[in-house]
Amino acid sequence: MKEVLPQLNSTFSIDCVLFGFDEGELKVLLIERNEEPFKDWWALPGYLVNENESLDQSAARILHELTGIENVYMEQFYTFGDVGRHPQGRIISVAYYAMLRLGGDKALKPISNYAKQAHWINVQELPPLAFDHQKIFDQGLEKIKRRIKHQPIAFELLPEKFTLTQLQNVYEVILGKKLDKRNFRKKMLSFNVLKDLNEKQKGVSFRAATLYRFDKRKYGKLFGKEISF
Amino acid sequence: MKEVLPQLNSTFSIDCVLFGFDEGELKVLLIERNEEPFKDWWALPGYLVNENESLDQSAARILHELTGIENVYMEQFYTFGDVGRHPQGRIISVAYYAMLRLGGDKALKPISNYAKQAHWINVQELPPLAFDHQKIFDQGLEKIKRRIKHQPIAFELLPEKFTLTQLQNVYEVILGKKLDKRNFRKKMLSFNVLKDLNEKQKGVSFRAATLYRFDKRKYGKLFGKEISF
DNA sequence: ATATACCGTGTAGATATTACACTAAGTAAT
DNA sequence: ATTACTTAGTGTAATATCTACACGGTATAT
Structure with a gap:
């Protein structure tokens, strides 16, 4: 019942x-x-x-x-x-x-x-x-x-220090498609919101990648990126 | 009180x-x-x-x-x-x-x-x-x-038949800025959602402009136009 | 005929996007 | 020390898109 x-x-x-x-x-x-x-x-x-x-x-x-x-x-x-x-x-x-x-x-x-x-x-x-x-x-x-696609919120999902490969993974998982490594890096770095920490990833059993941090001061540059008329 | x-x-x-x-x-x-x-x-x-x-x-x-x-x-x-x-x-x-x-x-x-x-x-x-x-x-x-900026909703504000200048006016008023006439037309026509009606505007005291109609069949092409990764 | 007002068009330079493949560097196993 | 393995990191050429910019054409009104 x-x-x-x-x-x-x-x-x-x-x-x-x-x-x-x-x-x-x-x-x-x-x-x-x-x-x-x-x-x-x-x-x-x-x-x-x-x-x-x-x-x-x-x-x-x-x-x-x-x-x-x-x-x-x-x-x-x-x-x-x-x-x-x-x-x-x-x-x-x-x-x-x-x-x-x-x-x-x-x-x-x-x-x-x-x-x-x-x-x-x-x-x-x-x-x-x-x-x-x-x-x-x-x-x-x-x-x-x-x-x-419009704003760099992908950073919010990653630890403070992250590699470009990790960042690319976030985009790939959310968008559900593979991205080209070189083009992804070129574009991401061109936004000027990543700070190169001159520091390498630790504890990996292969060549360690460079760590980056999201640079809040530069964040503004990314707002308003949309298709334009 | x-x-x-x-x-x-x-x-x-x-x-x-x-x-x-x-x-x-x-x-x-x-x-x-x-x-x-x-x-x-x-x-x-x-x-x-x-x-x-x-x-x-x-x-x-x-x-x-x-x-x-x-x-x-x-x-x-x-x-x-x-x-x-x-x-x-x-x-x-x-x-x-x-x-x-x-x-x-x-x-x-x-x-x-x-x-x-x-x-x-x-x-x-x-x-x-x-x-x-x-x-x-x-x-x-x-x-x-x-x-x-992303979808052609500007048409919804205009009568069924409209001129490109009218369409441009809608964009200019909503976005609050002037647009370049030639670039606007080039871009708008490239979307392939306008049908040229082979018909002219009536009742104006100057050279009449061509009328267009929004072509629903082609609407799909415009969806998903966003900045891309 | 002439003045007026809007229509309609092209191009060149700059910028952004895409497609594509190899060497370098570190780790692990032997 | 050598080797195998795995991921990091890099450049270029072809194409597409974006921007800036000016003038002759055509209809109407007087």
């Missing part, structure tokens, strides 16, 4: 699509739900918005409560409001995305027990997702594909 | 930013409010979302009720949710935009008496707007500026 769930009276929520890059793979942050509906399903971190907080504040709070992650700049990308998207009533959800530096240090520890656990999952191997979260994820992925 | 307004319990709304082009000017559709708060102020057409309609449906309904306009394809562009944005409580607003062909035929006739009247106003001469509508408008304008 089907349990009857109560109607919810807060009518909007936030869902977060967080991307990370690790071991050459693009990952997304998912939680395992601990409550009905969709108990034990995987879902994007998301919850109801409080009355007294802005959407941006709410997104930060919800992410923190469900995953333990703090201090991430997320940006809104779409609002989902189909009538049947939530079984407990009309819930409109504002979706946020961000790209994150995955360090081994940051453990994922949900604070609220609304989430059993949080994990970074390879976007190629997503489990079935709760609600319309597959759709939200798909649109989030499209969003970063478009953005990565 | 300040009148006390009731709290509203529906917690989200839609606001529409509709752009039109007429007599060489970019215009936006505003209504004059007939209810508190902001009675007698100008505002973007917007109202509360019903329980049983999707956001897209709601946007279409609200636009129709407040302005009489129907059958416009609007697209969501941002959701505004600051705590203090509405004096009667926490109201989150999903903003939509569209670009419209202004024909002399379509009269603006509000159905709901929530709007006294609706008018196309030159974006250079906006009156003070209710709520945070100036902010919503500004972001809508930014949105079409970005989009016009």
Whole structure:
């Protein structure tokens, strides 16, 4: 017999699509739900918005409560409001995305027990997702594909010091296609936003590559690169 | 003495930013409010979302009720949710935009008496707007500026048959800068989305220009024009 | 006939994009 | 020390795109 769930009276929520890059793979942050509906399903971190907080504040709070992650700049990308998207009533959800530096240090520890656990999952191997979260994820992925072509957000996924090959890998994984090494380097360096650290990669069993850092002072030069009239 | 307004319990709304082009000017559709708060102020057409309609449906309904306009394809562009944005409580607003062909035929006739009247106003001469509508408008304008560079939406503002000079005017007004005539034509024609109608403009007191029509079949070629890696 | 106002066109130089392959340098194994 | 292995790092030529720039053509109005 089907349990009857109560109607919810807060009518909007936030869902977060967080991307990370690790071991050459693009990952997304998912939680395992601990409550009905969709108990034990995987879902994007998301919850109801409080009355007294802005959407941006709410997104930060919800992410923190469900995953333990703090201090991430997320940006809104779409609002989902189909009538049947939530079984407990009309819930409109504002979706946020961000790209994150995955360090081994940051453990994922949900604070609220609304989430059993949080994990970074390879976007190629997503489990079935709760609600319309597959759709939200798909649109989030499209969003970063478009953005990565216009602004240098790929850096946000890498450690502070990175090699050009690692950077190229990020582009290849997100765009889903191989790029030419020489052309990629030529173009990337021409933007003048990378600082050569005169330092080599460590701990690799082959010729070590030069490390670069993203140079914030020069960032401005890249804004506004679009097709022009 | 300040009148006390009731709290509203529906917690989200839609606001529409509709752009039109007429007599060489970019215009936006505003209504004059007939209810508190902001009675007698100008505002973007917007109202509360019903329980049983999707956001897209709601946007279409609200636009129709407040302005009489129907059958416009609007697209969501941002959701505004600051705590203090509405004096009667926490109201989150999903903003939509569209670009419209202004024909002399379509009269603006509000159905709901929530709007006294609706008018196309030159974006250079906006009156003070209710709520945070100036902010919503500004972001809508930014949105079409970005989009016009990537996709041929400028056609949507012109009559079915138009001249290249008219088309160039639309770009110039939206982008806020002069463009080179020869380069503009070369580029626009290279996209292969314009059909030469072998027909001339009528009723002008100078050499008549060739009329073109936007060719939907070829539209696909323009999608995906972005900076490339 | 003449003045007026907009239409419609080409080119050269600069810049950006694409396609393409080999040597150099470090590590690991023997 | 030699060798095998793996990734780093580099240049050029052909093509396409972008930019800047000026004048004769044609319809209308007087």
